[in-house]
Amino acid sequence: MKANPERAREAARAVLQDFGVKGVPVPVERIIKTRNIVLQYAPLEEDLSGMAYIKDGVGIIGVNALHHPNRQRFSAAHELAHHVLHAPEIQKSVHIDKGFRVLLRDDVSSQGIDPLEIEANAFASELLMPQEFLMDALDASGLDIEDDSGIEALARKFRVSASAMRYRLAGRF
Template sequence: MSFELNSLVDARFRLPEVNVPTLERHRPEEAAEFIRAKWGIGELSPAPNMVHLLESNGVRVFSLDPEHGDVDAFSFWRDGLPFVVLNTLKSGERGRFDAAHELGHLVLHGHNGCNTWPKDSEREANQFASAFLMPRLSVRSRVPNNPTTDQVLRAKQHWRVAALALTYRLNDIGMFSEWSYRRCLIELGKLGYRVGEPGGIRRETSQVLDKVFRGLRKQGVSPAHIAAELDITVHDLNMLVFGLVVTALDGAREERPRLERPDLKLVAGGQR
């Protein structure tokens, strides 16, 4: 359904061009470094809002119906367009990692369907996501070897990642002794970080879809009309678009996170 919704939106607005190369012969960390450089993210800078970043580079990002909460996320290429579908029930930190993980699939495993991906594709996508969100040089410049649990919890806020994700990354790049690594995992578990992200960040959402539905509202096109074209309910439509239909319907001016670069502009008409 995400593909059908995108086709409908694409006919009405000019969306960002696809800027996602496939690097199937690259190692995950090399590919992550390449994409960061191509997209203008410095080696020491944390990745900005991941949903906005994907959208600005032509990835069509949609949300997953909560009924499928057992699915973290998935991605695919179709007709030359990359799609990522995210579970919105996870923590904000987990959502960022899922988005980077799916980007890893798009980049490393190309246009092949998931049935043809290599056996270690999930491991490769995890390695890509870790390197993309927590670049080696950046991590080494900010975190000491064998950090305490408190130092890990403070450092994770810089990259806006889960405490366990940062711990795994530190261990992967040789910054933990075996004893310190186990100690940190045990302490994080006792603090609740194995089952959630206490005091976590706000969940990232779509900038493009927000602008699309506000633009449609100004044109007199209601979410009900869009849902009817797709032969689904407004509720089901809302589940695909991060719950943004409600905002478009009532014009609510709720507080929103600061839109991070680049600022997207949609042009009505769909002309390319």
């Protein structure tokens, strides 16, 4: 399978439109719950940000409660992407504890080489930092992408990490 990040961004835009999002920060938790996906926060291993799985026909997203709230939001959006884009894969993925079928966010996913993870990151980025709202914020602020304090202020507005915002802006240019 080859990654299709544009398809993932289009899917995120469709979710935003379906939910009627008019501004930021995007209410990712409400979006997940409206889609009848159970969202659970629990302390997980430090290197595990989240998981997506389907148990008894119910979609579930697990997020590491020990991570920063902005990281939790990105993880939740990333795992939502797996439900939206990769439902067949998360039904048949690796079994771990108690027979849960999961798609883990791990070292391989963070390297950006797994097509599913590339798509999930593109979806999460567009969902939490929609291009339309990001362009408006950039136009209003006149932000210089080399300005760390400006990036941090923009990240706070969108309730994402500064590193996620930098990554998103790097893809814009």
